[in-house]
Amino acid sequence: MPAREVDVQILKLDDPDPVVAGTVLTYTFRVRNNGPSDAFGVRFVDELPKWLTINSINAPDTVTCTSKKTNVLTLECDIGDMSAAEVVIVNVQFLIPPDRQHNSTLLNTAEVFINGPDENPANNISPEQVTTIVRDADLRIQKNASTNAVLAGQSLEFSINVWNDGPSYADGVVINDILADGLIFAGSPDGCSADGQSVSCPIGTMAVGASDLARFSVDVDSALPPSTITNTATITSTIDPDSNLSNNTSNEVQILTDVEADLSISKDDGISTIVAGEDTIFTYQIEVTNNGPSDAKSVVVTDTWPSEYTLDQIATSSGFCVVGEPGFICTPDDIKPGDSVVITADYTVPANIPVSSITNQVEASSATPDPSSPNIATDTNNVVIEADLSITKNDGQNIVVAGDNQTYQYTMVIGNAGPSDAISVEVADSWPSGFSRGAINAPAGVTCIDNGAGFTCSNINLLVGESITIVVDYSVPPSTPPGNQTNSAQVTLVGNNDPDNSNNQDTDTTTVETWVDLSITKDDGISNPITAGENVIHTFTFSAANNGTSDANEVVVTDVWPANYEIVSKPGFCTDPDINDEITCTLGGLATGADFRWFSDWC
Known part of the structure; x- marks a missing residue:
């Protein structure tokens, strides 16, 4: 019986190369019996990395392939007997994990075995197949704003959604957004940061099918005039390629900006009652506040000063003031939101103001629309006279x-x-x-x-x-x-x-x-001697006179009556003689120049 000579050879091909992580790599195993004799019990074994997964096996019906995973993925295909010059081809698809690193390599060989000796064992192991694994992550981005209309000085939030449509993982994913002039980065709950107008939101690694959200807030510059702001964001991977760049830039977000400055004004001199002519310099303090949200431009403060007060000095913390008739006008510099301008006006109160209630009114206006105009403040004082x-x-x-x-x-x-x-x-x-x-x-x-x-x-x-x-x-x-x-x-x-x-x-x-000069005369008109016992009634005539300038009051005349005379009659204001033979006549008052006479009969 002639000797058997068998030379079984195996070749291994990859497709595609490079292969994209997350896609299928096809290995083609080609086993040929170079003869000249038939080969019995032919089988081949391929030990692959365990991170590979068999997706499909395409082999002739006579070929049986099995696999198992331990520390490696072992593929074994039992071909059976092969006649001389027979070729068996087995195609096996392997799924490359999507997280394999970009530009990594897959090294692999396969080995064929037979029952019996092989005349040329050198070709029983396929040449080492080197397959390059690359990544291709189709990143996609969409941008939205919390509002499409905003006032200068207000805030809004941008929300940016990103997706990885695969097939590979993407490492070093970052969102970049160049803010338009007038937008000021204000913070982010999702780790975004800014360098000037350049906003960066690191996302990191994105698995296939993963999505993420990055949000950040911006303030609209309070000085920004009405305008239309456009803004887009981009997504990139700093490590892995993206073969579809058409969706790496977001939709354009348009934001309409307008302006509005809510001014308020107060005026107070710290008193409610004032005295006309008081030697005091009083001061009105006027405070104009911009409650925002936008800058208040071309502000005008008009005071219709009461004519009763005398205006003295005016001072302002911003801008300048001009005295008019009868009040004054101040034009402060533009007022930022939250800022105030303080104007003081000294005055005195003339002495000739009547009792009254005097009201001083001041108004603030701006070229910037104000939702709560007019802005008027008054202060009333009650003027009293002292x-x-x-x-x-x-x-x-x-x-x-x-x-x-x-x-x-x-x-x-x-x-x-x-x-x-x-x-x-x-x-x-x-x-x-x-x-x-x-x-x-x-x-x-x-x-x-x-x-x-x-x-x-x-x-x-x-x-x-x-x-x-x-x-x-x-x-x-x-x-x-x-x-x-x-x-x-x-x-x-x-x-x-x-x-x-x-x-x-x-x-x-x-x-x-008083100056009283009293005088008195008394006369009975008899100049010759009288005979005692004669039966004749005689009369004393008394005359009391006041020769002074003043009336005499409580005038009393005292007469010492002769003991040998007998009183026949006397006025009622005269008393009878007392034991001392004194008669008292109470005349009462005696006016100046008066001459009062009375008579007393005697015998």
Whole structure:
């Protein structure tokens, strides 16, 4: 029997090369019996990395292939007997994992076995097949904005969705977004950061079919004028290629921007009641605040200043102010959202302002639309009058004599020490009963009226620092008894406040003295001697006179009656003789120049 000679050969081919991670790699195993004899029990074995997965096996029906995984993936295909020159081809598809690194390699050989010897064992192992594995990750991006209309100074959020459509993993995935001018990066909950206008959102590794979301907020520059902002984002892998770049740039997001500045204004001088003429510089503080969201441009603050106040100095923390009639206008620099401009206006209050309620109004406006205009603030003060009135009264006399036929003068000086002008001043004089009032000499326009107990003067208006003099003539009647005569005068600010009432009243006391010159005569008209016992009634004639300037009061005449005379009759105001033979006649008052006579009969 001739000897058997068998030469079985195996070849292994890959397709494609390079192969994309996440796709299928086909190995073609070609086994040939180069003869010249038949080969029995032919089989081949291929030990592959265990991360490979068999996707499909395409082999002749006579070939049986099995696989198992341990530390390696072992593929074994039992071909059976092969005649000389017979060729068997087996195609096996392997799934390359999508996470295999880009530009990695797959090294592999296969070995064929037979029952019996092989004349050429060198070709029983296929040449080493080197397959390059590459990545191709089809990254896709979409961008959305939280709003497509925003006001300068407001914020909005961009949300960027990304997907990996495969077939490979993508490492080093990053989103890049170049912000348009006027947008300012404000933060991100998803790790995005910015360098100037360049925003970067690292995503990292994306598995096939994975999606991710990156969000970041931007502030719209408060100074941005109305405009249309366009913005796109891109997704790339810094490591792995993407063969489809058409979807690596997002859709264009358009944002319409507009402007709006909500101004508010306040005005206050810190007081509610003010005294006319008060020696104080008051200050209004005006504060204009921009509540945003946009810059307030071409701001104008107009104060319609009350004409009653005297405007002094104006100061502003921004811009400048111009005084007009009667108020002023300030034009601050543009006001940023959240910022304020403070304007102060000093003023004084003249003394001639009447009691009133005075309101100062100020308004702020801007060329930037304002949702809550007009912006008006008012401050109201109640003006009151306080005038420190004073009065002095003096006649320049310490002592006067009743009935001296002299004319004296009381001089009253009424003054106003302020701080306000005094309108509607009244003077009340309580006239002393022992003096006879003459003419009242008052300035023109002043009205003085007798009121029984004295007199009142009204229609008196006194500017601050001004005074008037009222002179009143008087005389002292003879009937005025001795003693003090007091004249009291009081000044009153009708309807308003006098801060110091201690000088609103003055009195002048003058001592009245009397000058009485009494004389008396007594005559019975008998010059010849009389005879005792004669039956004749005689009459004494008494004459009491007051030659002084003053009336005499409680005049009493005392007569020592002769013991030998018998009283026949006497007036009732004369007493009977007492034990001392004295007769007292009570005359009462005796006016100046008066001559009082009475008679007493006797025998």
